[in-house]
Structures are given as C-alpha cells and as structure tokens.
Amino acid sequence: DNSTLLLQVSQDVLATRDLDHGMAIILEGLLKATDALGTRAVVFNPNGSKPLRFGAGDKATGRMGTLDRRLLNLIRNSNGDVILRSPERIRTQLELPADRELPVKSLIAFPLYSVGRLHGLCWVGYSAEMTHEPSKLDLMRSYVTRAAALVANMRLFALAEGGYRRLAAVLRSTQEAVVVTDPTERIVLANPALGAAFGVNVDEIIGRTITDAFQNPALQYILTGPIENVRGREITNAASETFYSTAAVVEAKDGKIVGRVVVLHDITRMKQLEEMKSSFVRNVSHDLRNPLTYMHTYASMLPQLGQLNEKQLEYVDNIINGVQRMHDTIGAVLDLNRIESAADxxxxxxxxxxxxxxxxxxxxxxxxxxxxxxxxxxxxxxxxxxxxxxxxxxxxxxxxxxxxxxxxxxxxxxxxxxxxxxxxxxxxxxxxxxxxxxxxxxxxxxxxxxxxxxxxxxxxxxxxxxxxxxxxxxxxxxxxxxxxxxxxxxxxxxxxxxxxxxxxxxxxxxxx
Missing domain, CATH: 3.30.565.10 (Histidine kinase-like ATPase, C-terminal domain)
Structure with a gap:
C-alpha cells in the first residue's frame, strides 16, 4: 500500500539526522512506489565543491548518474517538473549526441525546493517509453517534498551544530561562569568555569533540569526567577566566593522566549575591598559623630550664655542646621553600608x-x-x-x-x-x-x-x-x-x- 509505505518513509526520515541515510530511505521508497528502473537525487554542496549524489536501483543508478549534471542544468532553467517521455526527447533536451547510448528510455525530474530555495533535483528513470501521463505523479511529488525538507533540515542542523560548537569553544575559553537554559528549565550549555565554581561536571549536567543539576538555592533562583529580579544579584558558592549575575532571555524571531543566558562574574576580590571600605566608613563615621555631637550641643548652648543679636542667632542656627545635615548624611551612609554589606x-x-x-x-x-x-x-x-x-x-x-x-x-x-x-x-x-x-x-x-x-x-x-x-x-x-x-x-x-x-x-x- 503506497500510503503505508509513504508514512513509514516519513517516520524513518524524521528519526535520522544523517543526509546519506535519510536520502537512501526516500529513494528506496520512491523506487518501490513507482516500479522505476532507478531513482536519483543530486544536491548542491554548501561547501561549493561537487554536488552530492545519491541513488537507488542496483546497477542501473550508476549508469543513470551520467545524466545528473545535464539534468541539474535543465532543472535550474526550468520552472518546474521535467518529463521526458522518449529517448529522442532526452537527447534533445539534454543536448546529447544521437549515437549515445542512454541508461533510460524515459524520465521525470523534480526540483528540490524548500522555502523558495533550490537545493538540487530528484529524478526517476524508466526502462520503457511513456505513452501517457504518469498516474503516480502526485505520489512522486510527496517523496520529492520529503527529500527537499530533509536537505533543508540537514543544512539547518549543520548550521546550528556549527554555531553550537563555535559557541561552546568560546565558552570553554571564557573565565566567567556561563550557563544557558531552555524554556523547560533544562541546561543547554555550561562552561568549565561554572563547573569549577559550583562543583559540577558540566558534561553530566547538560540536558538535566536546573533543580537536579544544582543544589545551590541562590543559583537556582538566578536561573529560574523573574528575569527583572535576577539581574545584578550576588550569590555565594560553597567556597564563600561571591559572584555577580547578569542575565538575558533568548528570543526567537517571532519574539517567543526560547531560553536564558546567565553570566556569573567572580567579584570575590571586589567584595573583600568593599568590606575594607565598609569597615573604614564605619570607623570614620563613628569618629565624626562624636565631634558633631559636641558642636551641636555647644552651638545650642550659645544663646544661654548671653543676649545674642539677630545676626548672631542666624549664625548659630546655620551651625546647628549644618551639623544636623552632616549627622543625617552620616546616618544615611551607615544605613546604606549596613544594608549593602548584608551583615545582618x-x-x-x-x-x-x-x-x-x-x-x-x-x-x-x-x-x-x-x-x-x-x-x-x-x-x-x-x-x-x-x-x-x-x-x-x-x-x-x-x-x-x-x-x-x-x-x-x-x-x-x-x-x-x-x-x-x-x-x-x-x-x-x-x-x-x-x-x-x-x-x-x-x-x-x-x-x-x-x-x-x-x-x-x-x-x-x-x-x-x-x-x-x-x-x-x-x-x-x-x-x-x-x-x-x-x-x-x-x-x-x-x-x-x-x-x-x-x-x-x-x-x-x-x-x-
């Protein structure tokens, strides 16, 4: 049954990521469905070298391959399928000499189009001349459509794989800890710096969920919390090293969020310097508060020592207000220092x-x-x-x-x-x-x-x-x-x- 065969071919092709294997499945299925002498596919090589060639039909496909290049040129200049019903039509259209022996008596060639791009051709050769329109033309096109989709998908996969490998190489050489997750909160990429910082084997956590891969609750929050809340967070690992997080969502062309990238910067040394600064601020603020208290007290007592004129009272008020502003500023500095140092x-x-x-x-x-x-x-x-x-x-x-x-x-x-x-x-x-x-x-x-x-x-x-x-x-x-x-x-x-x-x-x- 042709429908069952086509369904089986489709399922087998979807299960493979190998162009040779996938094309062999399609051409063998097309051969069975058409009772042809042989089936061929010619695919442009993205590297610019010779086209890739595939065939099914025992020894016949080797001889049929002598027509590949001319058929490819013909398909490039045509607007659709090419049906050549007799040897004379084949010789005329492919510009072959009259005395040349042909591997087939008739053929049908289909362009491999996907998303408006020509990837090559697929063609079927017969041992006899055609006397009427092929009855299985629509069925053939179904196989050709799957062949075109296979080629397009393999190229996209190759591009994605190449991009993935380049990105992985960049991440391996990056000193900052980096982790990439997908929409299901699974680890897609992680670099050695992340593994060293949080005690995990980065090869083993790929594909695992965030909660399964990491035991650090702060890191889990960075990777799963609302994106606007996790940017600029500081987290600490088991070695008491401090990391500052930057995070961004990964969006597809349609705006759909397809993942998240988090970079963790080691700021341990910076935090140590900050603690030294905080200690300095606390000590200096304490040393400033005592003389300010004396200034405020004695300035407040000046009117009690004798009658002051209006100008003198204005000066006293200015001194008291200035001291109070300084006192308030020191209080604000200490409050901010207490909060930022997370001492409590x-x-x-x-x-x-x-x-x-x-x-x-x-x-x-x-x-x-x-x-x-x-x-x-x-x-x-x-x-x-x-x-x-x-x-x-x-x-x-x-x-x-x-x-x-x-x-x-x-x-x-x-x-x-x-x-x-x-x-x-x-x-x-x-x-x-x-x-x-x-x-x-x-x-x-x-x-x-x-x-x-x-x-x-x-x-x-x-x-x-x-x-x-x-x-x-x-x-x-x-x-x-x-x-x-x-x-x-x-x-x-x-x-x-x-x-x-x-x-x-x-x-x-x-x-x-």
Missing part, C-alpha cells in the same frame, strides 16, 4: 499593611500638614500582607515619604498604596509634585545622584535615600522603579516577593 540576616515576617502604614502616618502626618500636604492611605492596604524585614521596610518607607515631602511640599495629597500580584506585594508612594524628567529617572536610584529640580533649588539631601530603598528591595529579591512626568507628579514602586513559608536563613542566602 533579614528577619522576614508577615506584616499587616494597615497598622504598619498607620504608624507611619502618625509619625509623618504633622510634618506633611505643616507644609500643606495630607498623607492618605489607600483602601487596598486594609487586607494586604507584606513579607519583609520590619526594620528594613520601615527604613525604605521613611526614605520614600521623606522624599515625597521634600519635592512635593504644598502640592496636596501624598498617597501610600498597596496591591498584590500573583507573586509580589507592590507598595507605592505617589505625590503631585513637579515630576521627574526621563533622563533623571534613568539614574535616580544611584548613590549620591540628585535629580535636577529647578523649581525646588532649596531642597537639600544626601542623595542616598533612593539608593537605600533600592538596596533594601534587592535584598528582599524585589525591585524598585518610578513612573513620572514633568508637571504631573511621581509614583515610586517597591515590589517585594511573597515569601510565606521561606526560612529566614535561606532567604538571606538568596538575597546575597
């Missing part, structure tokens, strides 16, 4: 949003009202739960509210909102201030960066508040961002993952 583990706990934010309102509402603002808590906070370290969350909200009060003084409401997504709790602080330009938004969470605010030139600060908010969010495996338009106010967002049931120590390890 995060004590993650479920925090009821409503009472937590009401305590913030109690603290900040008087200052807000004194400058013409009103802090409002959105209704969405009533039943929301935030999983966070309470001290860190309080510090983050202190900075967001202080920022809003600085830049939105006298502009109306400042709104604290909370909403829950499938995997995160998103906190927002909105104001009706002057807004922030697109250029400033790109750098707003950098240390010591302050947006250019011509409308509020008198606003002072350390430039560390939003950097502290970002560091706190990142330690919780969360993120921060801002949406703002000039003249329309700003909304700052902080998304914290729902960590219910996650042990504090494990979370701290992932956060690092």
């Amino acid at each position: 583990e995060l004590e993650i706990e479920p925090i009821e949003a409503q009472p937590f934010f009401e305590s913030l309102l109690f603290e900040y509402q008087p200052a807000a009202r004194s400058q013409g603002n009103e802090i409002v808590l959105a209704d969405s906070a009533e039943n929301a739960t935030i999983y966070a370290d309470r001290w860190s969350l309080r510090l983050a909200l202190n900075n967001l509210l202080a920022n809003a009060l600085k830049y939105a003084a006298g502009t109306g409401e400042i709104t604290i909102g909370v909403r829950e997504s499938a995997d995160s709790t998103i906190i927002s602080v909105s104001d009706n201030g002057n807004g922030i330009s697109k250029a400033d938004q790109l750098r707003l969470f950098e240390k010591y960066y302050r947006a250019s605010e011509p409308a509020v030139p008198s606003v002072e600060g350390s430039g560390l508040g939003l950097a502290i908010v970002k560091s706190i969010a990142q330690r919780h495996n969360g993120r921060v961002w801002v949406r703002s338009e000039l003249g329309k106010g700003s909304t700052f967002y902080m998304a914290l993952p729902k960590q219910k049931g996650v042990a504090t120590k494990k979370l701290a390890a992932v956060a690092h």
Whole structure:
C-alpha cells in the first residue's frame, strides 16, 4: 500500500539526522512506489565543491548518474517538473549526441525546493517509453517534498551544530561562569568555569533540569526567577566566593522566549575591598559623630550664655542646621553600608499593611500638614500582607515619604498604596509634585545622584535615600522603579516577593 509505505518513509526520515541515510530511505521508497528502473537525487554542496549524489536501483543508478549534471542544468532553467517521455526527447533536451547510448528510455525530474530555495533535483528513470501521463505523479511529488525538507533540515542542523560548537569553544575559553537554559528549565550549555565554581561536571549536567543539576538555592533562583529580579544579584558558592549575575532571555524571531543566558562574574576580590571600605566608613563615621555631637550641643548652648543679636542667632542656627545635615548624611551612609554589606540576616515576617502604614502616618502626618500636604492611605492596604524585614521596610518607607515631602511640599495629597500580584506585594508612594524628567529617572536610584529640580533649588539631601530603598528591595529579591512626568507628579514602586513559608536563613542566602 503506497500510503503505508509513504508514512513509514516519513517516520524513518524524521528519526535520522544523517543526509546519506535519510536520502537512501526516500529513494528506496520512491523506487518501490513507482516500479522505476532507478531513482536519483543530486544536491548542491554548501561547501561549493561537487554536488552530492545519491541513488537507488542496483546497477542501473550508476549508469543513470551520467545524466545528473545535464539534468541539474535543465532543472535550474526550468520552472518546474521535467518529463521526458522518449529517448529522442532526452537527447534533445539534454543536448546529447544521437549515437549515445542512454541508461533510460524515459524520465521525470523534480526540483528540490524548500522555502523558495533550490537545493538540487530528484529524478526517476524508466526502462520503457511513456505513452501517457504518469498516474503516480502526485505520489512522486510527496517523496520529492520529503527529500527537499530533509536537505533543508540537514543544512539547518549543520548550521546550528556549527554555531553550537563555535559557541561552546568560546565558552570553554571564557573565565566567567556561563550557563544557558531552555524554556523547560533544562541546561543547554555550561562552561568549565561554572563547573569549577559550583562543583559540577558540566558534561553530566547538560540536558538535566536546573533543580537536579544544582543544589545551590541562590543559583537556582538566578536561573529560574523573574528575569527583572535576577539581574545584578550576588550569590555565594560553597567556597564563600561571591559572584555577580547578569542575565538575558533568548528570543526567537517571532519574539517567543526560547531560553536564558546567565553570566556569573567572580567579584570575590571586589567584595573583600568593599568590606575594607565598609569597615573604614564605619570607623570614620563613628569618629565624626562624636565631634558633631559636641558642636551641636555647644552651638545650642550659645544663646544661654548671653543676649545674642539677630545676626548672631542666624549664625548659630546655620551651625546647628549644618551639623544636623552632616549627622543625617552620616546616618544615611551607615544605613546604606549596613544594608549593602548584608551583615545582618533579614528577619522576614508577615506584616499587616494597615497598622504598619498607620504608624507611619502618625509619625509623618504633622510634618506633611505643616507644609500643606495630607498623607492618605489607600483602601487596598486594609487586607494586604507584606513579607519583609520590619526594620528594613520601615527604613525604605521613611526614605520614600521623606522624599515625597521634600519635592512635593504644598502640592496636596501624598498617597501610600498597596496591591498584590500573583507573586509580589507592590507598595507605592505617589505625590503631585513637579515630576521627574526621563533622563533623571534613568539614574535616580544611584548613590549620591540628585535629580535636577529647578523649581525646588532649596531642597537639600544626601542623595542616598533612593539608593537605600533600592538596596533594601534587592535584598528582599524585589525591585524598585518610578513612573513620572514633568508637571504631573511621581509614583515610586517597591515590589517585594511573597515569601510565606521561606526560612529566614535561606532567604538571606538568596538575597546575597
């Protein structure tokens, strides 16, 4: 049965990645289906050398091969199938001498087209002349279609295999640890640097799932977590070496995500230097705080020593305010240093949003009202739960509210909102201030960066508040961002993952 034979040929061809084997299956099937003398295929060689030739039909195909080159030229110049019903037609079309002995009496040649590209030809030779249209022409075309698809697929596979080998060679020579995964979270590529860093045999983990290949929970999170949350993460291996992650998704032409690439940079030495810097900051800050305390105390006592005139009182106020700003800056530096150094583990706990934010309102509402603002808590906070370290969350909200009060003084409401997504709790602080330009938004969470605010030139600060908010969010495996338009106010967002049931120590390890 021709249908059964064609189905079997199709299945066998799909199961092979070898062009010789696949073409032999197709030509043998075509030979059986047509009762021809022999079947041939000629395929252009992508290397530019002689075409690749294939045949089926015992000894007949060897003699038939003498017509391959001329048929290939004829197919190139034709618009479709070529049917030559007699020896005379063969000699005429192929420009052969009249006395030349022919291996076949008639033939049909088909171009091997795939995706608009000619890959060669497939042809069938008969021992007798044709007297009518071949009855199995459509069946032959089915075999030819499979032959064309086989050639196209083998070329694509060869290109992919070549690209894979080149990429693997590059990765082997790369000192950074690199791992590539597919959409099913299986390892596609990994280089020796990754194996050395995390104690795995990279040849053995190819094809395995991420959770099966790696026992390090922080590395598992880097490879499986939301892409926007894993960029810029720091993780530690069993040898206490620290790695900084960069990650990107791999997209197909249609935009479909087909994998992920993660590069882990060894920053152990950098972290050691950072710890030295942190120690220096702590010591210097401590040494500065004592004299600042003395300055503040004695400056505050000056009016008690005698009557001061208006100018003298102004000078005293300037001294006290300057000392206070310096004290606040040192406090911000120490807070940021404490968060970034990860010296303390995060004590993650479920925090009821409503009472937590009401305590913030109690603290900040008087200052807000004194400058013409009103802090409002959105209704969405009533039943929301935030999983966070309470001290860190309080510090983050202190900075967001202080920022809003600085830049939105006298502009109306400042709104604290909370909403829950499938995997995160998103906190927002909105104001009706002057807004922030697109250029400033790109750098707003950098240390010591302050947006250019011509409308509020008198606003002072350390430039560390939003950097502290970002560091706190990142330690919780969360993120921060801002949406703002000039003249329309700003909304700052902080998304914290729902960590219910996650042990504090494990979370701290992932956060690092």
